[in-house]
Amino acid sequence: MNFRLQGIGMTSQRTRDRMVKRLQMQGIRNPQLLSVMATTPRHIFVDEALASRSYEDTALPIGHNQTISQPYIVARMTELLLENGPRQKVLEIGTGCGYQTAVLAQLVDQVYTVERIGPLLKKAKDRLWELGLKNIRYLHSDGGWGWPEFAPYDGVLVAAAPTEIPEALLAQMAVGAVMIIPIGDENGQQLHRVIRTESGFEDDVIEPVVFVPFLTGKQ
Numbered sequence: 694m695n696f697r698l699q700g701i702g703m704t705s706q707r708t709r710d711r712m713v714k715r716l717q718m719q720g721i722r723n724p725q726l727l728s729v730m731a732t733t734p735r736h737i738f739v740d741e742a743l744a745s746r747s748y749e750d751t752a753l754p755i756g757h758n759q760t761i762s763q764p765y766i767v768a769r770m771t772e773l774l775l776e777n778g779p780r781q782k783v784l785e786i787g788t789g790c791g792y793q794t795a796v797l798a799q800l801v802d803q804v805y806t807v808e809r810i811g812p813l814l815k816k817a818k819d820r821l822w823e824l825g826l827k828n829i830r831y832l833h834s835d836g837g838w839g840w841p842e843f844a845p846y847d848g849v850l851v852a853a854a855p856t857e858i859p860e861a862l863l864a865q866m867a868v869g870a871v872m873i874i875p876i877g878d879e880n881g882q883q884l885h886r887v888i889r890t891e892s893g894f895e896d897d898v899i900e901p902v903v904f905v906p907f908l909t910g911k912q
């Protein structure tokens with residue numbers, strides 16, 4: 694692996710191992726997930742000036758008023774997504790810097806990721822390519838429409854909070870599919886797990902979270 698990807702000092706393997714220990718103390722159990730987070734260089738997903746803070750359990754700015762999700766929330770959402778067995782086709786809304794995408798791509802067959810801010814998507818794509826992750830398709834669009842071309846999906850992960858679940862996302866779920874999505878507004882958000890059954894949708898509230906708002910249109 695090249696030195697930039699490997700990291701040194703505050704971006705080294707030891708720092709990643711400490712982050713994983715913290716995730717375990719926070720209740721994350723999935724061994725494949727923990728191993729992927731131990732080896733994925735999170736520091737390349739933020740600006741160089743912030744690299745030394747990239748393994749702290751905080752959200753950091755990635756430009757365009759957006760943030761990289763904190764390691765715990767990436768781990769928690771991924772663990773919930775994989776809880777009922779492996780997933781083949783996962784739709785991700787809100788690529789951002791691409792870190793969550795990198796984690797997903799190492800745990801499921803194919804990731805379809807949608808981002809409304811063009812320059813963020815382009816940067817994420819370059820980084821994920823540098824990491825050698827090729828099972829990812831990218832779309833510059835308002836994720837409120839989902840990605841009908843490749844539907845149905847057996848997993849959907851949403852990284853920005855709408856006030857209610859966009860209809861198109863529900864419609865693009867296969868029977869048995871699971872969606873992990875924050876719902877709410879500036880007064881409070883909850884993480885939800887939605888499962889599509891033969892007869893409809895089961896919706897469970899998991900825990901309070903803080904996400905950037907789900908916006909419409911693209912830029």
Ligand code: SAH
Pocket residue numbers: 755759760761762786787788789790791792793794807808809810813834835836837852853905906907908909910
């Ligand atoms: N998992 C990402 C989270 C980034 S923050 C990371 O760790 O970097 C959420 C992202 O969702 C932002 O990049 C924002 O532009 C995007 N977003 C918000 N509303 C969206 C929408 N309607 N469609 C697609 N992306 C959206």
